Amino acid sequence: MTRSSSEPMLVLDGVGKNFLVDKKSIVAIDSIDLTLRKNEFVSVVGTSGCGKSTLLNIVGGLEEATSGEVRINGVPVTGPGRDRGFVFQSYSLFEWMTVEGNIRFALEKSNHTKAEKSELVAHFVKVVGLAGFEKAFPRQLSGGMRQRVAIARALVYKPSILLMDEPFGALDAQTRGMMQELLLQVWEDHKVTVMFVTHDVDEAIFLADRVIVLASRPGRLKRDIQIDLPRPRAFDIVTRPEFAEYKRQILSDIREETLKVMAMEQP
Amino acid sequence: MTSATSLYTRLARLFRLRKDIHPTLFTLSGLFVPLVLLAAWWGATAFGLVKPLFLPSPGDVIAEGWRQLTEGILFTDAKISTYRILIGWLVATVVAVPVGVLMGNFRIIEGALEPLISTIRYMPVVALIPLSILWAGIGDLQKVLILFLGTFFQQALMIMDNVKNIDANLIRAGQTLGFSNQEILRRIILPAAMPGIWDTFRITIGWTWTYLVVAELVAASDGLGRRIMDAQRYLATDTILFGTLLIGLLGLITDYCFKKTGQVLFRWNKAGR
Ligand SMILES: Nc1ncnc2c1ncn2[C@@H]1O[C@H](COP(=O)(O)OP(=O)(O)OP(=O)(O)O)[C@@H](O)[C@H]1O
Numbered sequence: 001m002t003r004s005s006s007e008p009m010l011v012l013d014g015v016g017k018n019f020l021v022d023k024k025s026i027v028a029i030d031s032i033d034l035t036l037r038k039n040e041f042v043s044v045v046g047t048s049g050c051g052k053s054t055l056l057n058i059v060g061g062l063e064e065a066t067s068g069e070v071r072i073n074g075v076p077v078t079g080p081g082r083d084r085g086f087v088f089q090s091y092s093l094f095e096w097m098t099v100e101g102n103i104r105f106a107l108e109k110s111n112h113t114k115a116e117k118s119e120l121v122a123h124f125v126k127v128v129g130l131a132g133f134e135k136a137f138p139r140q141l142s143g144g145m146r147q148r149v150a151i152a153r154a155l156v157y158k159p160s161i162l163l164m165d166e167p168f169g170a171l172d173a174q175t176r177g178m179m180q181e182l183l184l185q186v187w188e189d190h191k192v193t194v195m196f197v198t199h200d201v202d203e204a205i206f207l208a209d210r211v212i213v214l215a216s217r218p219g220r221l222k223r224d225i226q227i228d229l230p231r232p233r234a235f236d237i238v239t240r241p242e243f244a245e246y247k248r249q250i251l252s253d254i255r256e257e258t259l260k261v262m263a264m265e266q267p
Numbered sequence: 268m269t270s271a272t273s274l275y276t277r278l279a280r281l282f283r284l285r286k287d288i289h290p291t292l293f294t295l296s297g298l299f300v301p302l303v304l305l306a307a308w309w310g311a312t313a314f315g316l317v318k319p320l321f322l323p324s325p326g327d328v329i330a331e332g333w334r335q336l337t338e339g340i341l342f343t344d345a346k347i348s349t350y351r352i353l354i355g356w357l358v359a360t361v362v363a364v365p366v367g368v369l370m371g372n373f374r375i376i377e378g379a380l381e382p383l384i385s386t387i388r389y390m391p392v393v394a395l396i397p398l399s400i401l402w403a404g405i406g407d408l409q410k411v412l413i414l415f416l417g418t419f420f421q422q423a424l425m426i427m428d429n430v431k432n433i434d435a436n437l438i439r440a441g442q443t444l445g446f447s448n449q450e451i452l453r454r455i456i457l458p459a460a461m462p463g464i465w466d467t468f469r470i471t472i473g474w475t476w477t478y479l480v481v482a483e484l485v486a487a488s489d490g491l492g493r494r495i496m497d498a499q500r501y502l503a504t505d506t507i508l509f510g511t512l513l514i515g516l517l518g519l520i521t522d523y524c525f526k527k528t529g530q531v532l533f534r535w536n537k538a539g540r
């Protein structure tokens with residue numbers, strides 16, 4: 001049972017990206033077709049440098065595709081917009097603002113009244129478990145807490161799509177596990193389509209309805225696996241045999257790509 | 268034997284790579300070096316190892332300071348020099364902040380100004396004194412102009428770097444939240460770069476102080492720098508030495524003020540853990 005509906009919400013239509021390096025054009029992503037349904041949780045994995053961040057940035061409108069286009073509910077993406085929330089690996093909080101200030105800043109461009117804004121901020125502070133830290137500055141928080149602020153900041157203005165680029169990459173294993181469960185909780189409660197980039201295969205499977213494996217150099221779609229594990233999921237789901245089978249499949253795909261890249265790098 | 272080893276280990280503890288030492292020890296070590304130099308200075312003059320003409324004794328220098336203080340020269344000199352420093356530095360800063368910020372954000376502006384500024388900053392300011400007199404006369408304006416020239420170009424480049432060094436994802440976060448370029452510039456880039464810019468302020472006002480003597484080299488009748496240059500004519504080494512030390516001290520005080528103000532202004536920038 002998945003929570004996502006069958007409507008296509010986010011469509012990547014032949015998306016490609018070339019970078020100019022030393023006057024030579026390098027293909028980072030080569031024509032990716034991908035469709036995310038409304039409220040679907042999709043993880044993207046692949047070897048380092050295969051173009052995961054580039055792909056996410058294109059969907060976020062932070063980088064332009066060289067070819068193809070991204071459509072949200074049928075409308076082509078031309079730049080960043082408030083229908084998409086972004087969570088970066090490096091937290092990227094506004095360090096001169098308090099926890100509360102960071103979250104409130106995201107609401108500045110919305111039409112809520114002052115009271116509504118305060119209510120929303122208070123709600124999301126609670127959702128990410130930071131009650132009591134409203135007045136703290138980011139530098140005073142641990143890595144996990146900072147990333148929770150970033151998640152609250154990306155959710156508070158109710159974007160329909162949440163883009164996350166290795167958001168838990170810098171966290172220790174325990175904190176990471178807690179954050180994954182928190183994210184699932186928030187996703188179940190707040191109905192949002194998620195595109196989640198990670199290089200942690202366990203994390204990708206645990207969270208997602210679908211895992212996309214990218215091929216390397218240039219980035220292409222290698223595999224698209226439906227994860228049919230029951231929800232809500234708890235940490236012990238990793239012990240199920242289906243989980244192990246998904247993991248084996250994805251790891252062998254990634255291994256194949258890594259070997260390919262290493263062979264290319266031989267003189 | 269054991270005490271020798273323990274002394275050795277205790278000394279060795281002071282030289283662990285990048286490890287903190289007791290704060291009192293840190294402060295004391297900062298006093299230790301000047302005190303040793305002072306003692307050496309005193310010793311060298313007291314035992315007649317150098318002629319007073321070349322190196323006056325600490326006592327002579329203090330007496331000279333006392334004379335200037337009681338005659339009121341010290342205060343008027345310090346006042347006029349501080350005034351020039353502040354104006355010169357402020358004018359440089361008021362221009363350098365927008366120029367640096369624009370250069371740091373727009374490649375086209377960086378491309379247009381960087382080669383020019385980088386060239387000018389290597390030109391010796393002393394060589395510009397004749398021109399500065401031609402352009403700005405012999406009043407305060409000329410002094411301020413020299414201080415401006417000595418400060419501005421370095422400052423603009425440093426502010427450009429401060430702006431470039433902020434986390435680029437902050438800008439991206441601003442874009443995803445729907446802010447316009449102008450809003451991002453004002454509400455994200457500037458505050459994010461501000462602690463760095465403040466450090467630049469602190470460093471560059473130090474440089475402005477070092478240009479004081481150059482600024483008051485020609486066509487000045489007052490000021491700390493002027494006093495030093497005048498003293499050269501009479502070989503009044505005690506006046507020269509006192510003036511130099513005083514400029515150093517005033518620079519140190521300025522630096523301290525900037526440091527403390529920065530700590531208050533950017534409290535968020537201090538790790539709380
Ligand atoms: N601005 C850029 N200019 C030139 N090349 C770039 C640029 N950004 C990315 N690339 C190249 O595009 C490819 C994909 O980069 P990308 O950052 O998307 O990889 P990634 O899958 O996110 O890697 P990682 O897992 O290490 O984060 C890489 O080969 C990288 O060198």
Ligand SMILES: [Mg+2]
Pocket residue numbers: 052053054165
């Ligand atoms: Mg990446």
